[in-house]
Amino acid sequence: MSEETIKKGLADKGVSRRDFLKLGGLLAAAMGMQLPPLEQSGLPAALGTPARGSQIEQNILHALETKQRLPVIWLEFQDCTGCTEAVSRSVSPSLENLVLNTLTIEYHETLSAAAGYQIEQAKQDAMKKYAGQYILVVEGSIPTDNDGAYCVIGGRTAIDHLKEAAAGAAAIIAVGNCAAYGGLPKAKPNPTGAKGVWELITDKAVVNISGCPAIPEATTGTIAHFAIFGTLPELDNLNRPKTFYGKTVHDRCLRRPFYEAGKFALSFDDEGAREGYCLYKLGCKGPTPYNACATIKWDQGLSFPIQSGHPCLGCSEPNFWDGGGFYQGQSTPLDKPTVAVVGAAVGVGAALGIGTALVNQSKKKAKKGGSK
Amino acid sequence: MNQQTVLEFARGPFFYFALLFMLFGLAYRLFSVISLGWSKNRVPNKGSQAKGVFMTFLKGVLIWPFIPWVKNTFTRNPLIYIGGGLFHLSLFVVIILGTPHMLVTKSLVGVQWATLPLPIVDFMAATGIIAMLILLVNRMIHPVMKLISGPAEYLAWLFVFLPMITGYMMTHHIGGSYESLFTRHMITVDVLMIWIPLSRLSHFVFYFFSRAIHGQEFGKRGVAV
Numbered sequence: 001m002s003e004e005t006i007k008k009g010l011a012d013k014g015v016s017r018r019d020f021l022k023l024g025g026l027l028a029a030a031m032g033m034q035l036p037p038l039e040q041s042g043l044p045a046a047l048g049t050p051a052r053g054s055q056i057e058q059n060i061l062h063a064l065e066t067k068q069r070l071p072v073i074w075l076e077f078q079d080c081t082g083c084t085e086a087v088s089r090s091v092s093p094s095l096e097n098l099v100l101n102t103l104t105i106e107y108h109e110t111l112s113a114a115a116g117y118q119i120e121q122a123k124q125d126a127m128k129k130y131a132g133q134y135i136l137v138v139e140g141s142i143p144t145d146n147d148g149a150y151c152v153i154g155g156r157t158a159i160d161h162l163k164e165a166a167a168g169a170a171a172i173i174a175v176g177n178c179a180a181y182g183g184l185p186k187a188k189p190n191p192t193g194a195k196g197v198w199e200l201i202t203d204k205a206v207v208n209i210s211g212c213p214a215i216p217e218a219t220t221g222t223i224a225h226f227a228i229f230g231t232l233p234e235l236d237n238l239n240r241p242k243t244f245y246g247k248t249v250h251d252r253c254l255r256r257p258f259y260e261a262g263k264f265a266l267s268f269d270d271e272g273a274r275e276g277y278c279l280y281k282l283g284c285k286g287p288t289p290y291n292a293c294a295t296i297k298w299d300q301g302l303s304f305p306i307q308s309g310h311p312c313l314g315c316s317e318p319n320f321w322d323g324g325g326f327y328q329g330q331s332t333p334l335d336k337p338t339v340a341v342v343g344a345a346v347g348v349g350a351a352l353g354i355g356t357a358l359v360n361q362s363k364k365k366a367k368k369g370g371s372k
Numbered sequence: 373m374n375q376q377t378v379l380e381f382a383r384g385p386f387f388y389f390a391l392l393f394m395l396f397g398l399a400y401r402l403f404s405v406i407s408l409g410w411s412k413n414r415v416p417n418k419g420s421q422a423k424g425v426f427m428t429f430l431k432g433v434l435i436w437p438f439i440p441w442v443k444n445t446f447t448r449n450p451l452i453y454i455g456g457g458l459f460h461l462s463l464f465v466v467i468i469l470g471t472p473h474m475l476v477t478k479s480l481v482g483v484q485w486a487t488l489p490l491p492i493v494d495f496m497a498a499t500g501i502i503a504m505l506i507l508l509v510n511r512m513i514h515p516v517m518k519l520i521s522g523p524a525e526y527l528a529w530l531f532v533f534l535p536m537i538t539g540y541m542m543t544h545h546i547g548g549s550y551e552s553l554f555t556r557h558m559i560t561v562d563v564l565m566i567w568i569p570l571s572r573l574s575h576f577v578f579y580f581f582s583r584a585i586h587g588q589e590f591g592k593r594g595v596a597v
């Protein structure tokens with residue numbers, strides 16, 4: 001199946017030359033190569049802002065015409081399938097749908113029709129056939145406590161599955177905060193010893209498409225980048241593609257002018273909330289997370305949480321579940337002492353202070369008495 | 373493992389410890405002075421002590437700062453007076469009227485209040501930083517200031533300056549990722565909170581007590597006959 005070129009596959013599905021050209025432009029945009037404010041955004045200069053028919057778009061079209069479809073093996077461990085949901089939520093001929101046409105998904109627990117031994121066998125066959133060529137996508141964190149007993153598929157632990165599949169992968173992409181940094185399963189007290197992929201696979205680069213769920217265009221854009229250029233996009237220090245994770249949510253937020261002006265919503269149904277004021281005081285974590293929510297948005301650019309009136313949770317950052325209450329300002333301390341503890345500290349301090357004073361006084365008196 | 377872990381430490385256990393240490397230390401110092409006792413008031417006074425306290429705060433906080441030229445402290449040393457005044461005003465605006473700082477207090481004690489727009493707070497922060505730099509240079513070149521400044525003075529300057537400059541850099545995203553800037557700010561704040569009771573930075577609490585005591589003394593106005 002993956003021997004046919006992407007273009008032929010599309011033609012077979014009745015995609016016209018015209019739509020094919022459009023796809024080239026769409027992909028360039030998806031990979032962050034045509035987003036209008038790119039120049040000012042501080043993103044890698046190489047990305048530029050190519051116009052239609054530009055070199056970058058030509059390259060993409062050329063690649064689509066000649067490259068073969070890319071086999072993908074998609075593993076799911078401690079996950080909620082949310083990232084798969086996000087990626088698969090495509091309305092034809094949406095961007096996601098087209099990008100998926102450049103791939104062959106050889107194994108995917110949720111999307112595969114087969115199940116049980118058959119699908120496990122098919123996976124083994126695919127890993128053999130495409131050894132060194134396939135993209136490994138991981139969704140969900142990997143439990144490591146008790147020898148990985150908390151997640152066992154087909155009688156083998158998640159760690160086992162991951163290491164086996166990673167060995168023959170051409171590229172590894174961890175989709176969602178769980179696969180990237182441990183996500184919800186890793187939240188305190190992390191009962192299963194959950195870890196992200198890059199903590200376990202250290203001999204290969206792991207691209208982290210973090211988010212809860214990951215923005216589908218970031219996932220498909222990164223896969224498309226690899227399918228077309230055969231390389232991974234430029235990554236930040238947390239291994240996220242800079243194209244999608246180069247700026248904070250706050251940097252691009254549509255409520256930002258209100259933040260600067262000091263106009264904040266103080267509850268979810270006050271005047272400020274209705275006026276679209278900044279949600280910082282309602283606990284918005286926007287200034288910390290690097291993510292593309294504010295630009296790419298969700299549901300084909302319809303909206304994103306902050307636009308819909310909910311503060312950002314910072315879901316693209318490691319350990320965001322433990323980063324303080326979702327409705328508490330992000331500047332607030334993580335641990336606050338109880339009244340009793342404060343009372344004790346002040347009380348002990350005061351008692352010691354009074355003690356010192358008394359000692360000093362009696363010393364002074366003794367001195368006075370002595371000198372008399 | 374990463375920046376996030378350090379940040380969690382600085383916002384979590386380290387902050388917790390620093391806050392308790394500051395409260396403990398301030399309580400200790402305050403009570404070790406207060407419990408030394410007052411000298412007894414053996415005669416009836418002409419004036420009211422309460423009025424004395426009221427007047428001293430009124431003058432010190434609301435009157436003198438706005439007509440500084442009538443005071444020797446200003447005319448003899450305008451640089452220190454203006455620099456110091458702006459610096460303290462800047463601290464007040466940034467810490468009390470800056471939104472992120474108000475939210476810290478809100479999370480700790482549960483009260484919230486209106487804050488100022490960012491550009492104003494930001495301007496005041498910059499003013500405070502510049503004032504501090506000028507005061508430092510003055511301290512280093514002024515012959516008398518040089519003489520009376522030791523390590524304690526320079527350390528106090530440093531421990532106050534660091535949170536201010538890291539906070540400013542954080543607001544403007546200068547010098548690293550937001551997490552690393554946030555981490556630096558939190559660590560320097562934690563260190564400052566620990567340093568306060570150990571140094572005369574504690575004057576931000578003691579000032580009000582000593583002023584009250586002075587006011588009470590001034591209020592007596594001799595013996596009533």
Ligand code: SF4
Nearest residue numbers: 253256278279284286
């Ligand atoms: S809503 Fe959040 S992300 Fe938007 S400006 Fe306010 S703090 Fe920043």
Ligand code: SF4
Nearest residue numbers: 291293312313314315
């Ligand atoms: S707005 Fe914040 S919490 Fe919501 S999806 Fe985006 S990064 Fe995650």
